[in-house]
Amino acid sequence: MTKKIIVGITGSIAAFKAVQLVSDLVKLNYHVEVMMSESAAKFITPICIQSLTKRKVYIDTFDDENPAIITHVDIVKDANLFMVVPASAHTIAKLAYGFADNMLTSAFLAATCPKMIAPAMNVHMYENPITQKNMQTLKDQGVLFVEPISGLLACGDVGQGKLADEQDILEMIDYALTEKTLVGKKVLISAGPTQESIDPVRFITNHSSGKMGYAIAKAAFCLGAEVTLVSGPTHLKKPYGVKKIDVISAQQMYEAIIDISNHQDYIIMSAAVGDYACQTIANDKIKKTGENLSLELHKNKDILLELGQRKKTHQILCGFAMETSDLILHAKEKLTKKNCDMIVANHLKTEGAGFQGNTNVVTMITQDDMKDFGLMNKEELAYVILEILIKMEESKC
Numbered sequence: 001m002t003k004k005i006i007v008g009i010t011g012s013i014a015a016f017k018a019v020q021l022v023s024d025l026v027k028l029n030y031h032v033e034v035m036m037s038e039s040a041a042k043f044i045t046p047i048c049i050q051s052l053t054k055r056k057v058y059i060d061t062f063d064d065e066n067p068a069i070i071t072h073v074d075i076v077k078d079a080n081l082f083m084v085v086p087a088s089a090h091t092i093a094k095l096a097y098g099f100a101d102n103m104l105t106s107a108f109l110a111a112t113c114p115k116m117i118a119p120a121m122n123v124h125m126y127e128n129p130i131t132q133k134n135m136q137t138l139k140d141q142g143v144l145f146v147e148p149i150s151g152l153l154a155c156g157d158v159g160q161g162k163l164a165d166e167q168d169i170l171e172m173i174d175y176a177l178t179e180k181t182l183v184g185k186k187v188l189i190s191a192g193p194t195q196e197s198i199d200p201v202r203f204i205t206n207h208s209s210g211k212m213g214y215a216i217a218k219a220a221f222c223l224g225a226e227v228t229l230v231s232g233p234t235h236l237k238k239p240y241g242v243k244k245i246d247v248i249s250a251q252q253m254y255e256a257i258i259d260i261s262n263h264q265d266y267i268i269m270s271a272a273v274g275d276y277a278c279q280t281i282a283n284d285k286i287k288k289t290g291e292n293l294s295l296e297l298h299k300n301k302d303i304l305l306e307l308g309q310r311k312k313t314h315q316i317l318c319g320f321a322m323e324t325s326d327l328i329l330h331a332k333e334k335l336t337k338k339n340c341d342m343i344v345a346n347h348l349k350t351e352g353a354g355f356q357g358n359t360n361v362v363t364m365i366t367q368d369d370m371k372d373f374g375l376m377n378k379e380e381l382a383y384v385i386l387e388i389l390i391k392m393e394e395s396k397c
């Protein structure tokens with residue numbers, strides 16, 4: 001069913017960024033209703049927003065077209081989310097104290113759906129204890145915040161006050177709209193490739209993009225978990241709300257994961273960990289002196305194997321398998337050998353599956369079940385993987 005989002009825009013130079021956000025929310029198939037404060041309408045025009053949403057933009061509380069309907073109360077009744085983006089210090093203060101002096105503040109007060117605020121203002125206004133106290137008042141009532149970022153502000157000051165990146169706001173919308181089934185749980189996910197140095201300019205690696213692991217981290221956060229992502233080198237943006245530990249080599253990944261593994265409820269090893277590393281790393285660039293070059297490699301520690309050996313009774317351990325032949329046979333062997341609760345087997349040779357793309361084709365293998373999943377978006381697949389693991393954990397308790 002289409003979800004309804006009310007977007008409140010207030011008077012800030014960042015109001016122009018709300019235009020793009022509204023446009024993207026419409027393209028993402030949300031039902032978007034927009035309210036603007038009087039000052040917001042000085043920065044951007046209602047007609048601009050109206051052209052994107054194809055709906056009336058509300059400013060004045062008493063601008064009710066139909067006398068039978070009290071808009072500020074009626075419009076929020078079936079809303080799934082009320083967000084104020086950008087939120088000025090003035091509007092935040094009004095919302096904290098329950099003022100209802102325009103359509104935006106009146107509707108916010110009447111709304112019972114989840115609420116979210118993305119502030120944007122001058123750094124000193126943001127850091128002012130009055131603003132901080134007002135934000136805390138709203139947070140204490142369960143209002144979600146997407147904190148502003150630091151940078152050069154429109155006023156010329158440098159500091160925290162820039163509206164959060166749109167991608168982070170979109171991720172927080174997903175968070176606000178997702179049912180929480182992992183609250184109180186700690187989830188550790190590894191993602192991406194590892195790199196093994198040969199000399200100061202060269203390394204051995206693989207084609208992993210990290211997309212599957214990052215999608216699982218994002219989904220676990222949206223489900224309410226405390227998420228740690230241990231990532232090899234990737235070009236991906238850190239999912240909002242997730243703690244990320246960057247590593248390069250398999251040994252670094254091993255140390256980062258083992259160090260915190262005991263405290264986790266779920267561990268998902270989606271990283272493509274390099275199996276071998278150079279016996280010695282040359283201090284200087286290796287010159288092409290001969291026709292052939294041999295590298296002596298040693299085996300890296302198998303992180304998943306060790307996690308399986310140390311597994312606590314309450315823990316859920318999930319590994320991945322990627323093979324070019326006998327996938328299911330090898331995946332089943334891994335499930336037993338590495339003491340996993342589930343192996344996600346990647347059909348590397350199937351179209352739409354594999355490393356770099358946004359889709360995957362997998363078979364999920366547990367001790368007593370095996371299920372094939374056709375072509376799926378990695379973001380969707382992340383939720384399916386977590387749903388199965390959550391059910392396994394519940395049946396363990």
Ligand code: CTP
Binds near residue numbers: 250273304305322
């Ligand atoms: N893995 C790991 N540590 C390693 C290598 C792999 O934790 N040093 C994990 C991967 O994150 C993945 C799973 O193990 O979850 C893959 O199993 P693995 O047996 O290592 O796969 P391959 O290396 O592809 O298999 P093989 O041993 O047959 O080469």
